Amino acid sequence: MEWELLGIILTGLAALYLWVFRIPYSIPHPLAAKQGRETRFDVLRGFAMVGIVLIHIHSYFQFFHPADQSVIRTTLFFSNLSRFSVPMFILTSAIFLRKKEGYWNSKLKNLVLPYTLASGIGYLVKYNHYNILEFIQFYFLGKVFAPFYFVPLLIQFYVLFYLFDKILTYKLFSRSLLLISLLLNLSSNLGLLDSILPKDYHSISILNYIFFFVFGIYIGLFYEKKDQTTKKGGVSLLFGTLTLLFLFFLILFSFDHVVDFKNHHLVYPIFFFFGVWEILPTFNRKISEWISYIGNNSLFIFLLHPFIIHLMHSVDPYSFGGPILGYIVTLILNVGIPIIIAFTIQKGKSLYRLRHSDER
Structure with a gap:
């Protein structure tokens, strides 16, 4: 809660800065004119995926070396630094969302089916005593593995969009919906809605991330104004100052207070989104x-x-060569092995299509 309120204060200061110095800032749009899809959104998803791995690496190190406080607080810092990840996935998933023919076919094929297979195999691998009712509960609540909660969460948003797409994409309502979603998300983050919702539902509650979903739709609706030029010097100074403040408080909360942040804070992911958006062209x-x-x-x-x-x-993890090398090796393995499998599957599909096209 303290971090949430701190973020709101910093956002207020940023808004005041932009207003006082009359610095315009246009929302980035996913489609760059005459250039196709804006690839920076894919880069943001890449950052988010690495961030999710870093969050779980902290738990891994904490499992083996809870008494090694210098290492654990360092891994906690990287974990807290990565807490933009899940909101970023929600936001970027909403940006390109459109209700069209085959809407559910693609979701079932590309998300639900892989998730079902991974949940079934994961349940057999992770648990010793099997119970079909327990598996069904774990499946729908995303509890087979800790990060799997994201899939039931995302599916709820897809259902919400499918049912109310005309309202969510109606430009006249867009800013009002953005404000309502902000208030709902903030109320959820501060625990004001906990007593209303079932306890088991808290972890996959769409109210924890509703603002990021609506904000993603909002970004997808509006192009940047061509006549609006951003004063880069003022914006760079703003993001530089906020970056230093965020890093200071991240270090304070991670190393001194030892606070493990939640995934659904409001301000930090949005700050990360805009900050990285400004930095990415120089990458x-x-x-x-x-x-x-x-x-x-x-x-x-x-x-x-x-x-x-x-x-x-x-x-x-120390068996890989100590805490530092162990951290790096763990990160490489958890990102690299899935990437190799993905590359192998995609290469196999390409060869299969090529072979069948030659036969025809």
Whole structure:
């Protein structure tokens, strides 16, 4: 709650800064005119996927070395730094969402089916005593592995969009919906809605992320105003100042107060979104392509990485060469192995299509 209120104060200061110095800031649109899809969204998803892995690496190190406080507080810092990840996935998933023919076919094929297979195999691997009712509960609440809650959460948003797409995409209502979703999300984050909702539903409550979903739809509705030029110097100064403030408080909460942040704080993910949006054009192109590739294959990493980190709980991370090297090796394994599997499957599909096209 303290971090949430701190974020609101910092946002207020940022808004005041933009207003006082009359600095316009146009919302970035996913489609750049005459250039096709805006690839920076894929890079953002890549950052988010790596962030999710970093959150779970902290739990892995804490499992083996809870008494090694210097290491645990460092891994906690990287975990807290990565708490933009789930909101970022929700936001970027909403940006390109459209209700069209085959809406559910693509969702079932590309999300529900892989999730069902991963949940079934994961349940057999992780648990010793099997119970069909327990599996059904775990499946619908995303509890087979801790990060799997994201899939039931995302499916709820897809259902919400399918039922109310005309309202959600009606430009006249867009700003009002954005404000309502902000108030709902804030109320949920502050625990004001906990007594209304069933306890088991709290972890997959769409109210925890409703603002990011509506904000993603909002971004998808509006192009940047061509006559609106952003004063780069003022914006850079603003983001630079806020970055220093956020880093200061992240260090304070992680190393001194030892607070493990939640995934659904409001302000930090939005700050990260706009901040990285400004920085990305200066990134090394090769690095951006690699991160974008991770973003494009995020589902493989998301579903397979929990298996890897679960199996690694039988191996002390320090056995890879100490805490620093162990952290790096753990990150590489949890991102690299799913990427290799994704590349192999995609290469196999391409060869299969090529062979069949030659036969025709």
